[in-house]
Every structure is written in C-alpha cells, then in structure tokens.
Amino acid sequence: MKLGIFLVLFGGRPLEEALDLVASKGVKAVEIGTGAYPGDAHCKPDELLESKTARENFKKAVEARGLTISALSCHGNPLHPQKHIAQGFHDTFVKTVQLAELLEVPVVNTFSGCPGDHEDAKYPNWPVAPWPNDYQEILDWQWTNKVIPYWTEWGKYAADHHVKIGLELHGGFSVHTPGTLLRLREAAGEVIGANLDPSHMWWQGIDPVQAISILGRAGAIHHFHAKDTTIDPVNVHRHGITDMQSYTLMQDRAWQFRTVGYGHDLKTWADMISALRLYGYDYVVSIEHEDGLMSIEEGFSKAVKNLQQIMIEDSAAEMWWV
Structure with a gap:
C-alpha cells in the first residue's frame, strides 16, 4: 500500500x-480534484484534454517528485432533480473519465448522487426510514428510474475507457453504505466500487473493519480515504446520528470529523490497514x-x-513457519 493525500x-x-x-512529508500518491465539489484548482480538464503537451507536463x-496519481475526483450529484445542476456534474464526470484514461489514472472518485422524489422535483430526497410507506415508494422509484439506469450506462462508459468508478459512501446520497454499494454494483457491474471513507462509516454506526470485509470479499474497494470521526457521547443522545446542525457548531454536534488518530486510536486504524491487506486491497490510503480543530497543515x-x-507497504513474505 502507498500513503497518499487528497490534494x-x-x-x-x-x-x-x-x-x-506533500512529497517532503513522505507521501507517495496524490488524488487530484477535477471540478464539482472538490474544485479544479490543480487540474483543469478542458485544458488537459485539449493539449497532449499540457498532459505531459x-x-x-x-512523477518528477516520486509521486503517482491515485485517482481523479469529481464528487457531485449527477442525479440532481434540477436538470441544469445535474448536467454540470455529469459533464465534469465524463470529462474526468476521459482525462483519467489519457493520464493512465485507474480510478475516478465521485458520489452516486441522489434524485428527487418525482420527475418534477426541485431538490434531492434522501429516504432514511422504511415507514410510512411513502419513503419505500420514493426509494424504489429512485433506484428503478434514476440510480440504476444512470450508473449502468455511465459505468459502461467508464469501463470502455479503462477506468473504475470509486463511489464515496456518504450520507445524503443513494449509495451510502456497503449494502447500497453492492446493490448498485450488482446492477451496473464491477466497474462500480467504493471509495471507502471510514469517517462516514463511523457516524452511521458501521464498523469500518466490517465494511472492509464486506466490500473486500466482493473485490469492491477501488480507493480508500483516511479520515477520522469522533462521536460526542452526550450530544448524540440529543441529536442522533443524522444531526443536521452545521459542522461549525462543534460543541453542540453529535459527531464531527477529525484527523487520523484523533477520533480512534492507532490500533483501530492498524486493524483497518490489516483488513485492507487481508481482503486484497493493496492500493492507496x-x-x-476536515478537522475543525486543526489547521490543514x-x-x-x-x-x-x-x-x-x-x-503495510511491502508485499507479504512467504509463510516460512508453515
């Protein structure tokens, strides 16, 4: 495995x-934003697609700094019910896939998106309860009419361009758990996998080691983020895990993102690294x-x-003791 950074x-x-x-800190890989939510400060797809010289530079x-590009990232909502918003995210995704192929970057990271609750909706609707039955009807409509058709078509497009799609399992989007990821993968193909971020597992009550096991056994981890989460033992009983308060209200929130090691100890993180190796992931961490208590640096x-x-960086040794 290699240590990387979302640049x-x-x-x-x-x-x-x-x-x-980042090279001076010993990092070996960079994940680079190409637009949408991550922005395109370091990578302008239109410019790079137009110029071979620009791509080479x-x-x-x-590469001159001993780095590799682990993924291009264009997290957005291509299923947004407002068509002009969805189109912008979609166009960025398509250009990112094209650019990834030309740069020989194997993974494009994004979100699954979240549709509305009918064709003329204005805003995404994220159902999180099975009853009243309206929510089940919304969920079925979304997956049947929006989520599966979109990713079946554009997953094939990515596969045709020799690129895998890493969907970040993130609350507020249709794919947000190992189960929803596998549901989409079964429908749309193995090009769909996870950009697995343990911070989003913890606040949903999911053990990341178990998530790694579930997804890893299916070969469905395409990329991995390293970010921590802490859950406030008092505030969570007031607001629950679906706390809708601003991230800036750190004293009042039920949970918040932290730097690696400041939400969970290194033994927990070592267990995740070991699970990644055990279940066949040998790529970039x-x-x-997104820690509100620390500077970025x-x-x-x-x-x-x-x-x-x-x-765990080296390849596993032979079991000399067997």
Whole structure:
C-alpha cells in the first residue's frame, strides 16, 4: 500500500508548490480534484484534454517528485432533480473519465448522487426510514428510474475507457453504505466500487473493519480515504446520528470529523490497514482533512505521522513457519 493525500487540501497553493509540500512529508500518491465539489484548482480538464503537451507536463510535475496519481475526483450529484445542476456534474464526470484514461489514472472518485422524489422535483430526497410507506415508494422509484439506469450506462462508459468508478459512501446520497454499494454494483457491474471513507462509516454506526470485509470479499474497494470521526457521547443522545446542525457548531454536534488518530486510536486504524491487506486491497490510503480543530497543515502532518507507523507497504513474505 502507498500513503497518499487528497490534494484539494492545498488547493490554495500552485500545483508544483503543493506537490513539493506533500512529497517532503513522505507521501507517495496524490488524488487530484477535477471540478464539482472538490474544485479544479490543480487540474483543469478542458485544458488537459485539449493539449497532449499540457498532459505531459502535468504528469511530469507529479512523477518528477516520486509521486503517482491515485485517482481523479469529481464528487457531485449527477442525479440532481434540477436538470441544469445535474448536467454540470455529469459533464465534469465524463470529462474526468476521459482525462483519467489519457493520464493512465485507474480510478475516478465521485458520489452516486441522489434524485428527487418525482420527475418534477426541485431538490434531492434522501429516504432514511422504511415507514410510512411513502419513503419505500420514493426509494424504489429512485433506484428503478434514476440510480440504476444512470450508473449502468455511465459505468459502461467508464469501463470502455479503462477506468473504475470509486463511489464515496456518504450520507445524503443513494449509495451510502456497503449494502447500497453492492446493490448498485450488482446492477451496473464491477466497474462500480467504493471509495471507502471510514469517517462516514463511523457516524452511521458501521464498523469500518466490517465494511472492509464486506466490500473486500466482493473485490469492491477501488480507493480508500483516511479520515477520522469522533462521536460526542452526550450530544448524540440529543441529536442522533443524522444531526443536521452545521459542522461549525462543534460543541453542540453529535459527531464531527477529525484527523487520523484523533477520533480512534492507532490500533483501530492498524486493524483497518490489516483488513485492507487481508481482503486484497493493496492500493492507496489517501488522507483527507476536515478537522475543525486543526489547521490543514497540522492536521495533514499529524495524519501522515500516525499512518506511517501502521502502513503495510511491502508485499507479504512467504509463510516460512508453515
């Protein structure tokens, strides 16, 4: 496995300056945003698609520092019920897939999206309860008419371009658990896999090690994020895990994102790294920082130091004791 970073953390710095910084910390891979929610500060798809020279210079900037590109990321909602919004996210996704093929990047990360509750809806509708039965009807309509058709078509498009799709399991979107990921994968094909972020498992009450086991046995982990979560033992009883308060209200929220090691101890993280190896994932662990108590620089540096202690980088040795 390699330690990586979601480079959007340093979107305020020029590309080469950001690459110099992360390489100096011992990181070996970068995940780069191409637009939509992550922004495109370091990677402009239109410019790179138009110019082979620009692509060569882009790759050279990364590779000259001993880095690889683990994924291109364009997280958005291509199923948004407002067509012009959905179209923008969709167009970015398509360009990102095209660019990933040309750059020989194997994974494009995004969200599954979330539709509305009927064709003329204005806003996404994320059903989270099986009763009243209206919610089941909405869920069935979404998956039958929107989620499965879209990803069946555009999953094939990605596969035809030799790119895998890493869907981040994130609340508010149709695919947000191992079960929903596998449901879509069964319908749309093995090109669909997870960009598994344990921080989103914890707040949903899912053990990330078990999530790794469930998805890993199916070969359905395409990419992995490293971000932590802490759950407030008092506030969670007031607001529940679907706490809708702003992330800025850190004293009042039921849970919040933290830097690796500040929500769960390194033994827990070592168990995840071991589970990844056990179930066949031997790719990049990409640091994402969304810790409201730390600066980006400090949160990133601490995550690197903590993960370096537990990463399994070499190939497994033969069992000489057997």
